[in-house]
Amino acid sequence: MKRFYAFVICALLCGVASAQNVQLHYDLGRSIYSELDKSESSYGRPALTTTVEMFRPDSWGSTFFFVDMDYSKGVKGAYWEIARELNFWQDSNWNWLSVHAEYNGGCSNAVGSFNDSWLGGLTYSGHSKDFSKTWSVSAMYKFIPRTIALDGGYAEHNFQITGVWGINFASGWATYSGFIDFWREARIWQNTTHIMLSEHQLWLNLNKIRGWDKVNMSVGTEVEFSNNFVNKGFYVIPTLAAKWTF
Secondary structure, three states, X not given: OOOOOHHHHHHHHOOOOOEXXXXXXXXXXXXXXXXXOOOOOOOOOOOEXXXXXXXXXXXXXXXXXXXXXXXXXXXXXXXXXXXXXXXXXXXXXXXXXXXXXXXXXXXXXXXXXXXXXXXXXXXXXXXXXXXXXXXXXXXXXXXXXXXXOOOOOEOOEEEEEEEEEEXXXXXXXXXXXXXXXXXXXXXXXXXXXXXXXXXXXXXXEHHHOOXXXXXXXXEEEEEEEEEOOOOOOEEEEEEEEEEEEO
């Protein structure tokens, strides 16, 4: 799991004071790709991941963070992102232009510390009239300290483009949300410089069941599409997932 901003956009545009959720994902990647099934190795893909997300707006904009923790005989790795949006322009259709600042980092038993990443740029976001559809596009400069280029020099200065969307449908019974990231990052061990990651979540919201209005649980799936993300090449990896929203 990586970032999931779609619920953040919805909360921001709908004027929700704050939003938090906890997700549990059972990863099916090891059942699909044999090279990911290294159960006894620290390099195997984890079977379980928890994600904690928090979003809080204020008079200047909003703050969002999430923490992923992977489990394999205990905690195998942790990764977090924190982002700050400063809203400074809004058009007549409630579309926002914001200044975006972000930090990414973490560590794992397999690779040690992940490269710290510092990002800054602009985000343009909007929604449909009834708020059932939300979206945003961010264009950012990405600084990755101590990154070695393929030619042996340094490749610390990079870029990232992010798109995010969220759709509520079936009278609130279902939510489809996701993101796509495309960025430049030199990776000598993969002999590559460009990475794509996209995650798509589909949730069935159980609080729509009669008498369950206080049961803020959703069940569903996430499908990750990646190219040169952790392993070199293109992968499609689904999960089975549950989420509790506070």
